[in-house]
Amino acid sequence: MKIADIQFYSFNPGRRNLEVVRVESDNGYYGWGEIGLTSRDRAVGGAISHFRDFLIGQDPRRIGRIWQETYRSQYFEGGRVLTSAMAAIDIALHDLVAKSLGVPVYQLLGGKQREFVPCFVTTNARNLDDLLEEVKGLVADGWECIRTLVWGLWETEGQVFSPRESVAITAEWHTAVREAVGPGPVIGPDYHHRLSVAEAASYCQRMPPGTIDFLEEPIRDETPAAYAVLRSMTDIPFAIGEEFSSKWQFAPYIEQGLTNFARLDICNVGGFTEAMKVAGWCETHYIDLMPHNPLGPVCTAASVQLGAAVPNWAWLEDRTVDLGRLYSDEIFPVQPKLDGTWYPVLDTPGLGVEIDLDVIKEIPSRQAETPHTVRPDGSVTNF
Ligand SMILES: [Mg+2]
Numbered sequence: 001m002k003i004a005d006i007q008f009y010s011f012n013p014g015r016r017n018l019e020v021v022r023v024e025s026d027n028g029y030y031g032w033g034e035i036g037l038t039s040r041d042r043a044v045g046g047a048i049s050h051f052r053d054f055l056i057g058q059d060p061r062r063i064g065r066i067w068q069e070t071y072r073s074q075y076f077e078g079g080r081v082l083t084s085a086m087a088a089i090d091i092a093l094h095d096l097v098a099k100s101l102g103v104p105v106y107q108l109l110g111g112k113q114r115e116f117v118p119c120f121v122t123t124n125a126r127n128l129d130d131l132l133e134e135v136k137g138l139v140a141d142g143w144e145c146i147r148t149l150v151w152g153l154w155e156t157e158g159q160v161f162s163p164r165e166s167v168a169i170t171a172e173w174h175t176a177v178r179e180a181v182g183p184g185p186v187i188g189p190d191y192h193h194r195l196s197v198a199e200a201a202s203y204c205q206r207m208p209p210g211t212i213d214f215l216e217e218p219i220r221d222e223t224p225a226a227y228a229v230l231r232s233m234t235d236i237p238f239a240i241g242e243e244f245s246s247k248w249q250f251a252p253y254i255e256q257g258l259t260n261f262a263r264l265d266i267c268n269v270g271g272f273t274e275a276m277k278v279a280g281w282c283e284t285h286y287i288d289l290m291p292h293n294p295l296g297p298v299c300t301a302a303s304v305q306l307g308a309a310v311p312n313w314a315w316l317e318d319r320t321v322d323l324g325r326l327y328s329d330e331i332f333p334v335q336p337k338l339d340g341t342w343y344p345v346l347d348t349p350g351l352g353v354e355i356d357l358d359v360i361k362e363i364p365s366r367q368a369e370t371p372h373t374v375r376p377d378g379s380v381t382n383f
Helices: 038-055 063-072 080-101 105-109 128-140 163-181 197-205 224-233 247-255 271-284 297-309 357-361
Strands: 003-011 018-025 030-034 116-122 145-148 186-189 238-240 342-344
Touching: 003 038, 003 357, 018 038, 018 080, 030 080, 030 297, 038 063, 038 080, 063 080, 063 271, 080 105, 080 271, 080 297, 105 271, 105 297, 116 297, 128 145, 128 163, 145 163, 163 186, 163 197, 197 224, 224 238, 224 247, 247 271, 271 297, 297 342
Parallel strands: 116 145, 145 186
Antiparallel strands: 003 018, 018 030, 116 342
C-alpha cells in the first residue's frame, strides 16, 4: 500500500472555516484529518503541500516514521504551523489504515478503555441572572462539568477587554454559581491567556475555597516558571495545553505539576501519534486529559477515538449551541452523535466520520481574521 495523494480542502459551512486533509492510497482507501491552527490556514496548507511532495509513494502504515520525517526534515524542527499540518496528516493516516483493516481507530491505539467518552460544555450567558439560569439548566440536563464564559470574553471585533473589571465581576459570578448549584458540579472558566500573574492571582483569591474546580489558561504559556509563581499564589487546579504543539511543550507543565488537566488538542499537538505519548506522560503523573475540541466533526471524531483508547480521561469539550451547518449531516453524513453528555464508543471502521467531497467542493472558503482584542488603553491583548 502506498500514499497516492494528499488533498487540502478549506470551506466555510457558516460559523467558521474548516480545513480538512484527505489522504488517498493506491489501493482505494482514504482517510480524513483536520488542522488545528485554522486562523493561519494558508500557512498550514503550504506546509501540507511541502509534505505531499515527499509522502506520495510512501507506505501509509509507517505512521510513526512519517511523524518523525515530517517533524524533523526541515532541519529546524516543529512549531505550531508544522505540527498542525502534521496532525491532519497523522489523523488521516490513522483513519485510512484503520479502514483498510476494517477496525475503528481505537483498535490501533490498544483497544477501547471505556464504553462512553464524557464531555463538558461551556455557557454563553453574559450577565449573572442568565448565567445562573443557564448553569441550572445544564445541571438539570445531566452535565457533570460546566465551563463558564468569563465576563468580557465576547467574540467581537474591536473588543476592549478590561482585566480588572473582568476579574472582579467573574469572581462574583462564580461565587454565586457555586452557591446556586451546590458542591456537586465541576465548574471552571477559560481566561484565554488574557491575564497577568497578578491579575490571575487576584481573581483566584477573591473566591471562597472550593468555588471553582479548574482555571483554564489564565496566563500565556511561553514561560512555565510564570505558571509556577501563579501556582504558589493559588491552590486552584490549572487546565492548560490546547496550544501546545508537541510532547516537548507539555513536558515542563506535566513534570512540574503546572497542568492538572491536559487541554490537549489532537489537531495542534501532532495527531494521534503525539497525543498518545502526551497521554502516557500524563498518566505517569496522574493527570487526566480534558481535550480542546472547537473545530468540526473530524476533530470531534478523532478526539472521541483518543478518549476511547486512553485510561486517563476527564471530559472532551463539546457545545450545546446551534452550530448551523458546521456539523451538518449533508456535509458529514457519518459523524459522532452525542448521547446525553457523552459520545458512545462505536465499532465503525476508521475515525467514524465521512465528508461528502462533492458538497464541500461547492462551499467557498471564507477566512475571517480572529478579533484583535485590546485593553482599555489601546494595547494589545490575546483574543
Ligand atoms: Mg482554552
